[in-house]
Amino acid sequence: MVSGDAFFSDDGSGLFTATDYTRGPWSSEHQHAGPPAALLARAIEATLPEELAMQVVRLTIEILRPVPIATLAVATETSHPGRRVRFVEATLTDETSGKVCLRARALAIRVADLPVPPVADTGTSPLPPAQARAFEFPFFAEGNGYHRAMETRIARGEWSKGPVAAWMRMRVALVAGEAPSPLQRVVAAADSGNGVSVTLDLERFTFMNPDLTVYLHRMPVGEWVCLDAATTPEQTGIGLADTRLHDADGPIGRSDQALIIQQR
Numbered sequence: 001m002v003s004g005d006a007f008f009s010d011d012g013s014g015l016f017t018a019t020d021y022t023r024g025p026w027s028s029e030h031q032h033a034g035p036p037a038a039l040l041a042r043a044i045e046a047t048l049p050e051e052l053a054m055q056v057v058r059l060t061i062e063i064l065r066p067v068p069i070a071t072l073a074v075a076t077e078t079s080h081p082g083r084r085v086r087f088v089e090a091t092l093t094d095e096t097s098g099k100v101c102l103r104a105r106a107l108a109i110r111v112a113d114l115p116v117p118p119v120a121d122t123g124t125s126p127l128p129p130a131q132a133r134a135f136e137f138p139f140f141a142e143g144n145g146y147h148r149a150m151e152t153r154i155a156r157g158e159w160s161k162g163p164v165a166a167w168m169r170m171r172v173a174l175v176a177g178e179a180p181s182p183l184q185r186v187v188a189a190a191d192s193g194n195g196v197s198v199t200l201d202l203e204r205f206t207f208m209n210p211d212l213t214v215y216l217h218r219m220p221v222g223e224w225v226c227l228d229a230a231t232t233p234e235q236t237g238i239g240l241a242d243t244r245l246h247d248a249d250g251p252i253g254r255s256d257q258a259l260i261i262q263q264r
Contacts, residue, residue, distance in 0.1 A: 006176035007035040007149065007188075008072075015095060018069045021172050023145035025137065025195070026208060030066040032146035033102070034191035037061045037212060038174050038184045040090045040104040043074045045183060047088050048108055054086060055219065056183055058107040061191075061212040064100055071095040084110045121250050126155035126165040128248065129224045135159065135166065137195055139202050150189065152196075155226065159198065163230035165246075166196045169223040182219040186245065189225045190214050190255040193243035197229035204264060207231070207239060209257035220247035227255075237261045 008016040016039060024032035041059055048054045073093045080087040085107070092102040126132070132153035140147040149172045157164035168189040174180045180188070191212050200207060226246035233239040239259030245252050 005172040007174050009176045015071055017071045020144040021149035025140045034188045036067045036092050036102055038188040041183050041187045043076050043090045044088045044106045047076050053111045054108040055111050056106050056108050059214045060105045062103045063210050067101045126226050129153050129167040132167055164196050165228040167224045167226045186225050193227050193229040194241035194257050196227050197231040199231045207259045207261050209259050212257050214255040216253035218252050220252050222248050233261050
């Protein structure tokens with residue numbers, strides 16, 4: 001992780017200023033959804049009482065409009081403050097326009113210590129990061145952006161040819177001066193499932209996602225998160241990117257993105 005670099009700076013008042021590292025592929029003025037989604041995950045984690053030892057197991061991000069590379073406000077509300085099961089909502093608002101850009105809905109469950117026997121993973125494990133080949137998303141503009149802030153290595157498959165397994169890790173902090181949590185690392189990467197598993201000609205089609213849902217049965221260990229992703233496009237203009245999530249020890253959960261497919 002590059003010291004001093006980050007997706008966002010925090011002025012301490014609940015406002016966050018986005019840096020160029022948040023820049024996405026579809027517009028030079030708007031963010032990739034991964035960093036702001038992780039920012040909402042950070043806010044949701046902060047609402048969970050430490051004494052209850054709760055884990056976010058499901059996080060759904062609704063992308064209401066493009067997120068500008070600007071100053072943003074984050075707000076949270078606990079809709080169900082249970083001691084075993086808790087529901088938390090969060091919003092990300094463009095400070096200039098006052099419009100909500102992202103809305104998050106999270107489910108957290110209290111962690112227990114039970115003698116549950118392990119279940120064997122029947123899937124094919126991806127190559128570890130050290131053996132995977134370096135890759136950089138080619139459809140971003142020149143200069144800093146999300147593609148430069150995330151290190152990516154392909155472990156299985158060929159990009160733009162169908163399903164791909166790719167390891168990703170953050171090269172920069174989410175918020176300046178902070179080490180990202182395991183949840184934040186997962187969410188920052190998970191929104192790239194559709195970018196990892198491209199199946200359509202980028203010169204002919206766009207495939208933006210209006211949502212992202214991440215399920216985690218355990219939190220990842222280490223910096224690397226693997227996206228074992230496949231995209232299914234339909235002639236209706238609707239698609240789905242389905243991603244199996246791994247860390248170095250095995251599966252950790254799953255993420256899904258609905259896709260809006262359009263001709264250029």
